[in-house]
Amino acid sequence: MKEEIGISAPLKKVLKFSWMGDYDKVFQTVFTCVSDTKPILNDEVAQIYWMDIKTVKDRITKQPEEWSKGFMKGFKLFIGQSPQE
Secondary structure, X not given: OHHHHOOOOOOEEEEEEEEEOOOOEEEEEXXXXXXXXXXXXXXXXXXXXXXXXXXXXXXXXXXXXXXXXHHHHHXXXXXXXXXXX
């Protein structure tokens, strides 16, 4: 995160999962982090959106083509074990 958006804060590993992608098996890890540091945009990161869990759920439902398969799988697993509804 430090390199991409200028935030250095401890990460908490929430879950690991794997799934079969279009061409191969994909392994992913989901982390959470809390920071008061304002992110820095650069040539690697053009925009950052802050969304609560309800907003992400609504946008995935209305526009699933806007989200990667891996994100949607990880998000579903994350909200299944997250008390933040």
